[in-house]
Amino acid sequence: MKLSPRDAAGYFARPDPDRPGLLIYGNDAMRVALKRQQVIAALLGPNAEEEMRLTRLSAADLRADTAALTDAVKARGFFPGPRVVFLEDATDALSDKILGALADWQKGDAQIVLTARQLPPKSALRKAFEAHPEAYAVGIYDDPPGRPEIESMLTQAGLGQADRAAMGTLLDLSTALDPGDFRQTVEKIALYKLDDPAPLSPEDILACAPRSTEAEADALIHAVAEAKTVEIGPLMQRLQAQGMTPVTLCIAATRHFRQLHAAAADPDGAASGINRLRPPVHFKARDRMARQAQAWGMHRLEQALGLLIDTDLKLRSAQRAPQMALVERSFIRLAVMASRRT
Template identity: 65%
Template sequence: MKLGGAAALKFFARPETDRAGLLIHGSDAMRVALRRQEVIAALIGPEGEAEMRLTRMSGGDLRKDPALVSDALRAQGFFPGARVAFVEEAGDGIAPVLKNALADWTPGDAMLIVTAGTLTKASALKKAFEDHPNAYAVAIYDDPPGREEIEATLSKAGITQVPGEAMTDLLALARELDPGDFRQTVEKLALYKFGDTTPVTPADIAAVAPATIEAAVDDVLNAAAEARTAEIGPLMRRLEGQGVAPVTLCIGATRHFRALHAAAAAPGGAAEGIARLRPPIFGPRRDRMLRQAQGWGMHRLEQALGLLTDTDLQLRSSSRAPAMAVMERALIRLAMLGRR
């Protein structure tokens, strides 16, 4: 039988132990693996593999010895509890073997869990599970997780208080990160909020979200964007001591001012433009960039981008001028432009 949507999510979290088998297939191997890990953990628990209630096989193993899967389904261990026979990297070549294993399955046997890549509509492997009355086939698509799925991930991590604005930031973050990175971010958020009973805030999410620009580089870019000319020199000395290349600074500055320009030029205003930036920006950094975009305006930001383009060309040319000095002068000119 086919399974999808909320019913699939429910099965992954609380699988029915009397099912004969489950096929999880999709083009994104990480998404498939995460779902497989989730359902197996829900079936056999954290000690299941140590108690030898999980048997692992690959599609290649079954091509060499088809009897392996039948033996795994019927094998009885020393420990009580649900058992799983797991076949990874399956394909249509072993579909007859798995179809026969499902046909011979009886109550008390292990559940057969199979993972595969992209399968066509005519796939023999997919049909073997879809046509079986007591087995499921679940297709995993590359769509970003929805609100219900994110809430389930948060609940599993022990996070229950996520009000509107913070949830909006998490939804945006889930669209940009792959599932594994998003799950790690949620786990990091749970550790960050450990012992704190207050609701999650956008600032909390900003603190654990993967950074797009290094903090030290961010400092000097903010100094230039906020016309704090006197701070640029000391910050540049620190970056130079850390080995940051002038071209890297120029690329970071161009990215920063391009994001400000995109926000300032948005038809719905700078706030809407900031909300549409990709990758998304969270918490205090989002508010800061909004103030910068509103303070500069679209036309002055166009001038800033022109100045940065000229600086980039000079840094990449055969000029003998000290590169870090060229970049420092450009940032000071930006600060003076922003002060007008």
């Protein structure tokens, strides 16, 4: 059966121990690994490793011994309790061996948990798990964690429920951090609040959040797109002091203007175009970006992208001009273009 992202969040927190198998796949190995860790911990509880109720197999193990998965699923341990056989990096090349073990599964056998890279809809492994009446297949995408997932993290960390202001801060933070960094930040907040009975506040979260240059980089690019020329120099000086490279800034600006161009070219309007972008734009930036796309227009955005691509080529060439100054000059030219758009 195929689990939707919404249903998957609940299932990872409370998995069914009587299911024969679970396939987790996705492009981001860190996101897939975090989900796998969560579901195995929920299935087995503490001390599973010490009690040998978790068996780990690799794709190489299964290629070397075609019966390795079936043998591990059928094996009986010395300790009572549920068991899991975890196979990492599953591929369609191993589908016959994996699906054979799944077909032989009986109640009381170890549950099969597989992780894989992104699998296309035609993948034999994905199709088999999605069509199976008892097993599950879950695709993990690059969207930031939503409210239910964050609430689950808070509960696991012993932080309880967050009020509206604190949850809003956490949602913003989840879009700025990688999933592993975000989970570590939640754990850090739990330690910070260990002896503090007061409710979780935005100030608590910000005190534990990693200092990231991404927010200032976003502010710089928005300033460029909105013709706020006077803000460009100070923001670039701060980012340079924090170690941001010119190439990184140019790439970020190019990505932003590509998104604006795609939105401006949408036949249903810029607002609809922003909502259709993948990966999705954070909800707090959607209206702002829609206004930028509408104000610039598709053809002027094409000119802006041409300027950014030329800048990127110069940064990667053997020219001797100071690279940060080159990027700053291009950003100022874009801001001037924005100021003349009307």
